[in-house]
Amino acid sequence: MNHPTLLALGATVLCGTLAVAGVHSYASGRAQRQALVDRLSGTGPLRTGTGRVRRFAAVDRRLRRTRLGRAIHLRLSATGLDLTAGEFFTYVTAVVVALWLIASSVLAPFFGPIAGLVGVWCAVFFLNWQRQKRIEAFINQLPDVARLLANATAAGLALRTSLAMAAEELEAPAGEELSLVADQLTMGRSVDDALGELATRLPSRELIVLVTTLVLANKAGGTVVSSLRNLTQTLEDRKETRREIRTMLSEVNATAFTVPLLGLGSLLLVNSSNEGALARVTGSPVGQALVLISLGLYGVGFIVIRRLGKIEV
Template sequence: MNPLILLTLGATLLACVLLVLGLRAYAAGRAQRAALIERLTASGAPDAPGRRRRFRAVDRRLRTTALGRRIGLKLAVTGLDLTVGEFFVYMVAAVAGIWLIASSFLAPFFGPVAGLIGLWAANAFLNWQRARRTDRFVNQLPDLARILANATQAGLALRTAIGMAAEELEAPAGEELARVADRLAVGHSIEEALGEIAERLPSRELVVLVSTLVLSARAGGAIVDSLRNLTVTLEQRKETRREIRTQLSQVTVTAYLVPVLGFGSLLLVDSMMPGALDRMTGSVVGQSAVLVALGLFAVGFVLIRRLSKIDV
């Protein structure tokens, strides 16, 4: 037989063998990845180990999409004990319920509007949880700085002091510092580990603390004196934030009262004149008027919230 033919057959056979091996390796990798995701989602959060997770199939498919990744990032920051699939299913069920209730009690036109408001409310809920967790973490910063100052004054390294603070402080500071300690244990630098917290829970106080620790780790210096001075400053800022929040509580209630008054007026009109909302939304002019009114209520809510937001 011609040697060229033998060489061609041998190369073809080798290519087929490599293709089969590559497909087997690819399938094994996908199976291992799916098993790892299922094991991680089934294990639960540290505060609720072994909790049975629901909607695993939805969670696995949703995590591969851009929407699922965005929801996962927000859930990771909020600290909620929910998977992406669970939150998505609960959100869809809530939006569908709000849609049906609005269509039944008001008018069919208000169903899609209520659904959009429900989607906005779900995103606002995640943002509120993140802000709430950030505020709780900021309130723990004076205690964190005090623990780090005492530990470093006793001669402990900064990495050891961070691990000690993670054990002594409650959530969310304890959980976040535990992540930092784990990253430091596998070889990450202090700047990288602390910088991740500043990105997850952004605040001016945390940025100042992280900058102080990073600069002290780089260039050395009187870290104890810096941390003690920072502790006093954080305590003062904590009291100032509390006073401002108390003084602006009435404005905050007013911001949420504005859309409630609008919804109450719709219910009042429908109770006084049954079927008035159906007739009003039965024409293009009425629908446009309702949308303009809803837009004005939304603008009023946003403006009041902006006016009541004071950065300290």
């Protein structure tokens, strides 16, 4: 093999190596750029803080551009769940499709869309329940928040420093929420805006009282230490009262969920004792109307029982 052939072969190998390295460098840079765009645009990293891989990133990016996606993201941010809007939407869609198919095959095809709507309602109810659960947990930590702020203020620390110290001392959800407030204050937001956003994100009477006390003390000064210590005792009393009320109303709340389950059990019993009975009943408009009326009455009963078991403290 002569020298020109070797030279051409070496040049070919060199060009191929450079081409592969260039393609690899381009792909790596493109992936880094996309990760940076996702992080800056609020779509989140590909991994969570605990190292869990984010799923359905493409669905999440497309969903965030819609009003539905933004609404889901706001609700999820208030619940503290480690889920993106795309993940939640995909999981709910899978559950709705599964309920639709199960109800259509076990009961009758007429119950498929109804089961799908029930699945969507359960998803909304789950988000509201998680949000209320987080609010309750935050309310239970409010006495400790007020006590830490009072001690820090009595030691001569500024309100911004006191909030940052309380965020480090407390566990979730109070620690996470106060850490977010402290970060906003560090970025230059006013105390009124940061605390006002906290009260909007986790609405409760106790938190509104605490936020009002801190905002007024920050504006006008005064005896903030004594006010916070008096507020601590008040919050402790309200915490015990809420716990007693929740215990007394637990049976009422259990009844609200038992009533619809009895209706579902009766449908399964009728269909199992006489196979195809629900299909024949829902085969006529009159039967469909009667089924919808009965389901509506069960829904009204659930709402009424829940209202009777809800007492504002």
